Amino acid sequence: MPEKEMPIKPEVEIPKELIEAVQSDDTASKIAEICAISGIEKEDEVQKIAFQVGRVLMGALSPKDFSTALKKEVKLSAFVADKVTVGIREIIFEPRKESLIKLYGEEANLSIKSIPEIPTKKTEKKKAGKDIYREPIE
Numbered sequence: 001m002p003e004k005e006m007p008i009k010p011e012v013e014i015p016k017e018l019i020e021a022v023q024s025d026d027t028a029s030k031i032a033e034i035c036a037i038s039g040i041e042k043e044d045e046v047q048k049i050a051f052q053v054g055r056v057l058m059g060a061l062s063p064k065d066f067s068t069a070l071k072k073e074v075k076l077s078a079f080v081a082d083k084v085t086v087g088i089r090e091i092i093f094e095p096r097k098e099s100l101i102k103l104y105g106e107e108a109n110l111s112i113k114s115i116p117e118i119p120t121k122k123t124e125k126k127k128a129g130k131d132i133y134r135e136p137i138e
Contacts, residue, residue, distance in 0.1 A: 015099035018057045027053070027092060034087035038080055048074040049084060053092055056100075063093055063100060063108050 021027050031053055035046045052069050055061035061069055066088065070081040093100060100108040 014059055015102055017096055017099045018059075018103065021092070021096060022054050022057045030091050031088070034084060034091060038083045038087060040076075040080065040084070045074055045076070049088075053088060056093065057096070059103050062104055063089070 028050060031050045032046055035041075035049055040046060040049070049070065052061065052066060052073060055069070056063050056066055067081050067085040070076045070084060071078060074081075076084065097108070
């Protein structure tokens with residue numbers, strides 16, 4: 001994990017729910033699961049992502065800057081960072097929305113509008129035509 005010291009907001013008390021989430025094994029396993037679904041298998045990358053989640057929960061990184069931090073600090077591609085961000089916001093941040101709003105104010109409002117859209121790969125659909133492999137029904 002990075003050796004940087006996390007600058008925690010001194011003027012605001014961290015809600016107990018967020019402290020418990022940082023210490024929870026359940027949170028760690030959910031982060032690992034989200035990373036696996038997103039195609040991240042390297043343990044050091046999973047740890048760096050967990051570190052960034054901890055920064056958000058402890059008041060050192062705004063939830064709106066989470067995706068950018070994944071791109072810069074963990075060096076994830078934009079596609080993977082956005083995919084992880086959607087998972088983390090839905091599974092980790094959204095259930096603790098009220099506590100995050102207490103900590104960050106309205107900038108922590110994690111509405112669906114603030115979640116980046118995951119770009120999808122476009123696939124061309126073939127025109128439905130006559131099936132030349134179909135045998136006649138007798």
